[in-house]
Amino acid sequence: MNTVEPYKILVVAPSWVGDMVMSQTLLKILKQQRGDACQIDILVNDWAKDVAKRMPEINQVFINPFKHGELGLVKRFALGRQLAKERYDQCFVLPNSLKSALIPFFARIKRRTGFIGEMRYGLLNDSYRLDKQALPLMIERFCALANDGNKLENIPYPKFAIDQSNQSKVLQNLNLSLDKPIVCLAPAAEYGPAKRWSSAHFAKLSSQLQQQGYQIWLMGSAKDAELAEEIITQAVTKCDIHNLCGKTNLVEVIDLLACAKTVVSNDSGLMHVACAVNVPVIAIYGSSSPGFTPPLSDKAIIQKIAIECAPCFARTCKFGHYNCLQQVLPETILNCIGQIKAGI
Numbered sequence: 001m002n003t004v005e006p007y008k009i010l011v012v013a014p015s016w017v018g019d020m021v022m023s024q025t026l027l028k029i030l031k032q033q034r035g036d037a038c039q040i041d042i043l044v045n046d047w048a049k050d051v052a053k054r055m056p057e058i059n060q061v062f063i064n065p066f067k068h069g070e071l072g073l074v075k076r077f078a079l080g081r082q083l084a085k086e087r088y089d090q091c092f093v094l095p096n097s098l099k100s101a102l103i104p105f106f107a108r109i110k111r112r113t114g115f116i117g118e119m120r121y122g123l124l125n126d127s128y129r130l131d132k133q134a135l136p137l138m139i140e141r142f143c144a145l146a147n148d149g150n151k152l153e154n155i156p157y158p159k160f161a162i163d164q165s166n167q168s169k170v171l172q173n174l175n176l177s178l179d180k181p182i183v184c185l186a187p188a189a190e191y192g193p194a195k196r197w198s199s200a201h202f203a204k205l206s207s208q209l210q211q212q213g214y215q216i217w218l219m220g221s222a223k224d225a226e227l228a229e230e231i232i233t234q235a236v237t238k239c240d241i242h243n244l245c246g247k248t249n250l251v252e253v254i255d256l257l258a259c260a261k262t263v264v265s266n267d268s269g270l271m272h273v274a275c276a277v278n279v280p281v282i283a284i285y286g287s288s289s290p291g292f293t294p295p296l297s298d299k300a301i302i303q304k305i306a307i308e309c310a311p312c313f314a315r316t317c318k319f320g321h322y323n324c325l326q327q328v329l330p331e332t333i334l335n336c337i338g339q340i341k342a343g344i
Contacts, residue, residue: 006039007037007038007039007089008039008041008087008090009030009038009040009041009088009089009091010042010043010062010083010088010091010092010104010107010109011027011042011092012042012043012091012094012095013048013052013094014095015045015068015095016190016269017048017250017268017273018269018272018293019138020044020048020051020052021158021272021275021296022138022139022158022296024057024160025139025143025156025157025158026146027040027055027057029143029152029155029156030057030146031057040057040059041059041060041061042055043062043064043103044062044063045063045064046063047250049061050249050250050251051160051250051254053251054161055160056161062083070099071099076103076106079106080104080105080107081107083104084106084107084109086107088110090109090110090113091107091109091111091113092114092145092146093124094114094142096117096130097118098119098120101114101123101124102123105123111125111126112125113127114126114127114128114145115129116129116130117130128145128149129149135151136292137291137292137293137294138292139155139296140152143155157276157296157297158272158275159276159278160277162254162255162258162277164255166251166255167258167259170248170252170255171256171259174248176217176242180213180214180240181213181214182214182216182217183214183217183261183262183264184219184257184260184262184264184274185202185216185217185218185264185265186220186264186265186268186271186274187202187231188221188224188227188245188266188268190269191288192315193316193317193322194288194315194317194324195266195267195268195286195288196266196325197266197284197328199227199230199231199234201325201326201329201330201333202231202330203230203232203234203235204234204235204330205334206231206232206237207236207237208331208334209337210237210238210239210240210241214261215240215242216240216242218231218232218241218244219244219248219256219257219270220244220245220270221245221246222245222246223246224245225243225246228245229243250273254276257274257277257279258277260279261279261280261337261340262280262282262337262340263279263282264282264284264333264337265281266283266286267283267284267285267286267290267293271295272293272295275297279299281295281297281300281301282300282303282333282340283300283303284303285302285311285324286310286311286322286324287310287311287313287315287324288311289304289311290304301339303332303333303336304324304328305323305324305325305328307323307324309324310324
């Protein structure tokens with residue numbers, strides 16, 4: 001009996017958390033197009049390997065060992081020749097850098113797909129010019145690569161698998177209880193302060209929620225721990241607030257976010273992670289725009305103030321007032337949480 005060889009695809013993943021989450025939509029589209037005859041492997045940064053394993057579309061995970069900005073031409077060639085043994089039919093290069101297109105070229109993958117950028121002519125042999133007006137959303141750009149560079153309608157949302165056994169283990173290790181309803185707060189944003197709701201607002205919201213019987217979990221990486229402590233210091237009520245920043249890896253964050261009744265987040269990677277675990281999300285936007293990186297969930301509520309200077313997409317406010325964030329009040333977010341609880 002003859003067996004049909006699967007159509008083998010390698011995806012070179014993005015380097016940012018949010019973009020990594022959104023890239024799952026492309027994987028879903030590829031599976032829809034080719035079904036069981038499609039085998040998808042992914043090349044990711046080390047921090048993302050466990051996250052990739054929560055995407056059921058992925059077969060194998062390979063580690064991209066290069067630091068940000070590192071060329072490492074000899075090492076890239078060696079990795080490319082290693083991947084050549086997998087005999088891929090096609091590669092999707094999601095980052096727009098020249099460096100990201102080198103490994104598929106060295107691997108001699110037959111069809112190397114991506115948008116033209118940073119002089120990648122020749123490295124990509126199935127390339128498209130990016131029309132930012134036709135494809136304003138990052139998720140649309142990823143999925144367009146599976147449709148000859150054209151916009152796809154009805155794009156599926158990312159969805160992560162939850163490991164309940166790991167969830168129970170993490171809860172026990174961190175001495176966390178599910179006795180009270182949980183609101184997770186993600187106060188950081190890697191991009192800069194123009195995307196961060198103020199610590200004073202987060203502190204006030206934390207106090208108000210605790211007074212209503214909620215417990216608060218502050219989520220983030222180790223470098224966000226100081227910001228979380230600042231929120232705790234400013235909070236009037238502190239009996240049920242937990243700083244988990246730096247105490248979990250990203251895959252553990254996935255399982256903890258799934259415990260929440262609501263997640264309140266800036267426009268950040270954790271906002272996209274929370275959407276992918278299918279919990280209600282309140283997404284606060286400042287200098288950025290939901291027109292480019294919206295929360296990908298039917299359960300998301302966007303909070304953004306319409307002022308003349310926003311969105312500016314700057315890292316810091318050139319006027320120094322950060323009104324696009326300051327004018328989003330804790331009472332507004334509290335009201336949204338009440339609406340979620342009531343099922344409105």
